[in-house]
Amino acid sequence: MSQVRVRFAPSPTGFFHIGSARTALFNWLYARHTGGVFVLRIEDTDKERNSEPFLNLIYDSLRWLGMDWDEGPQVGGNFGPYLQSQRGDIYREYLAKLKAAGRTYEKDGAVWFKLLGERHKVFDEHRKKEVEKVKNAPSVIDDQIRGRVERTEDEDFVIVRSDGSPVFHLCNVVDDIAMGITHVIRGEDHLSNTSKHVELFKAFGAPVPSYAHIPLILKQNGPGKMSKRDQGALIEEYQRRGYLPEALVNFICLLGWNPGGDKEKMPIAEIIRLFDLPGVNQSNARFDDKKLAHMNLTYLLEQPADRFVVLARALLERAGAKAALAADPAYLREVLLISQPKIKSLEEIPAYTAWFFTEDYPIDPKVREKVMGKGDSKARLTELIAALPGFDFTNDSAIEQGLAALAAKHGLGFGDYQAVARLAVSGTNVGPSITTIFRVLGRERTLARLQRLLA
């Protein structure tokens, strides 16, 4: 059997979103699974809406998500150019074949593709006008996901605009032929275009590729499919918020596909191994950002220290956390690593660690009221300040022993000192373990912070 060639064919007319990413991913996975070729083709035939920034966003997003293309812009290939705006000659050449075969006609200055079959006119409620339908030999699609899909009627359609530029249907089919595409994996919203495309393939005498129409992703809130304007739709946003690309990929591959059984979290190599078209669902999936967040958390927790620090630093830079970035690198690294197991997302990092980098951190009034109002917290704080110089600061457990001894001396528990100490050194009631905070802050800084609350 010949090699699988699939393509992802976005148009640079807007932000890159979850739905496009998943279509790209399924194509990429199928190519990698089968040892095939993943082609990136840019469908920029709409001169009005194309934009360079959006084009670059496609490249950046695909790369960030780890989808490398074997052929396409920036990497080349034997079937280029890979931007439709540069393929005008090819479309003209194919158009000539269609004209020669008598399969086109002109109307209102545009070129139309002529369907074969019996014609009749009907009034179309939607368009409020009379249209001509063509009953053709049933156009049958043998879809890998949907099964047999039959359409008995269609309409002639424009393939070249009155300004001479070719339209999506023509370019798409011509390129799939010229680029030797064997499998077309795309969203179900294209299912109703497919009969048109099949007729074009037949008119060109080219083999019809194998189709796989994947279910759509529905927006989280409200009806309808997800679009770039919806909450949580943009890939760019996850990148900015410090989501891990492998977590996002793992999550979106599970929208409409699963390997069977209970498996969810999988390294990419395993996803590639298990992915196949017959495993793709037929029903649409609703996007759920909570589950994505959880997937991201599980990946975050297992990040090696070095990578975590790199990612967290990038987040701090984006957040403009100057104090943190100006701090001693070893100290910053330590702060980041003790925070890693406690946070749910990298975007929490700037706020979660801010008080480590200034002695002028705010004291949360609500927490202050709660902590100081319970028991004799002021006395506990005074006792702790008095005892601290005698503490062994070598490591966490040494500090813990010091704290435990202090509590025992006064017939109290660890918790009686923990809350007020935490309030004093951080100004809040959340953070790493108090003994760890002491150790990282060091004796002098800890002492000064404890005294600051008393003042």
Added chain:
RNA sequence: GUCCCCAUCGUCUAGCCCGGUUAGGACACCACCCUUUCACGGUGAGAACCGGGGUUCGAAUCCCCGUGGGGACGCCA
């Protein structure tokens, strides 16, 4: 309106093809445990086969009809 696709917990889904399960898992939610805060983690609870007909000894599973959801109906892609 016409055409096309789809239908299991709130959500993602397993099971369906090859009828017999206490209909399983994950997220979310709730309770409890762990605990030095906050997270993580652990245990447990609640939560679904859209409706109606058929076929069958037996239907989530096969068939039909409703209903519901989604998509398409551009000189957008």
